[in-house]
Amino acid sequence: MSDVYVIGIDMIKFGRFPDITVPKLGATAANMALDDAGLTIQDMQALYSGNLGQAAAMVGQRILAEIGQTGVPVVNCANACATGATAFREGWMAIKAGVYDMVLCVGTEQMGKGLLGGGGASKGIPTEGLLGSGTMPAVFAEAGMEHARNYGTSFEQFAKVSVKNHHHSTLNPKAMYQIETPLETVMGAEMIAYPNTKLMCSVNVDGAAAAVICSEEKARELGKMDRAVKVRASVMTSDPFQARNMSMPDVNTCTQLAAKQAYEMAGVGPEEIDLVELHDCFATAEILHYGNLGLGKPEEAGRMIDEGETALGGRVPVNVSGGLLSKGHPLGATGIANIYEVSTHLRGEAGQRQVEGARLGLTHVIGLGSACAIHILEKAQ
């Protein structure tokens, strides 16, 4: 089976674009990725499109209507917050299988403002605020409190994640926000669901990201290896059974399982990873994933954030893009946007936020429910 390479990748600056249609957002990113590769839509043999909000509305085909209806197969993917990564992985698999040499993967999302989760009851009375909370900030607060219970992690340590990621985003012109948020500001922001304040919740934004991926033979034939990024591992998992599943979503077990498989597939260990873009949908979540991804022992996560090990310049920089907390979280685009971030560092093109000498990077997303996707990427040799 051929290795798979990213030869063109880009994302639009995340923001709020209520007047632009979902297919136009996707088309913009798709054209940027094609331009980055120096190729055209006529060169693509299939399109893998990820979008959640319009999952039943043929977003991939509508993107082609904006950039060129070449008649190629289109697969539309929806997999909660792992939607973009799923679309990328479907493309990866088709090339691995030898069905195609080169395909386009696009992730797109247009979000409203406001709380996610905890929707109304289909019958009877709404149970939100009666039988606890199904809102995402509360669900991830409870997941963080499990870490606090097991390892003594503090509100302040969770808040430091947000300070770090907001700082990183000041170096990323494509992030939604470029604003420093000192610790007092984060901890003093409106409490949404303890211990997550408003500044510890990801930003709902509109966004799109796209990637052109191809076989090794194709990348060499086209002379694209100098900026190419090799996909060393692509892994997806769902939740193995856990006794508390019916009352408490579990983002840990599926991540641990995916990480183990990804490191095995890549033949590398977590200590070799130079940077990580992980699913910081809430500040509490980032702390959990340090241990889940093997970046340190679970009980060390609080110390890692205290000592700046995961900040730019630290031992293993995490979310130097600003993460979902500050770059923003357009659900269907996130999984390809974080592959863009890592690829940009591996290409040495990340400007002010460049992780020096980056050779191997890891991306991670979780769609609650759950779908966990991990990719390990390497600078092409």
Add this chain to the structure above:
Amino acid sequence: MPPSDKNPSTSALLPVVDFLKIPEGGDPYLEGSRCSQCGATFLGERSACSSCGAREQLESIRLADQGELYVYSIVHRSFPGIEVPYVSAIVDLEGGGTVKGNLINIDPEPEQIKMGMPVELVFQKAPRKDAEGNEYLTYYFQPKS
């Protein structure tokens, strides 16, 4: 506020969720099911076990009315019309089963809420009606007396 006695008259009240059972002339309780193959416990009825995959091996059980607070969040912002703050609690029941519910009769402050603290179930009339005006029986957790 609903009546403060532990088990108010429950006649004519509908259960807030399917796994809350209101027996004729008896005390309400939460129902679970247990897999006779692997011992996994679930809320409500089930025909197959998501732990081991066994089919038709689940028996209905009455879940305990006490347990311990596993984790919680104090919710300060919710959807319009939902009174805040409230404590969303994940409780491990004695003998198996994990249930989410509001933790009441405690100050919604981190200093007051101890993970691992013993809690008990209470059943009360819900402070909401459905569109047809039907009233419901719900459950809450409170610190064990």
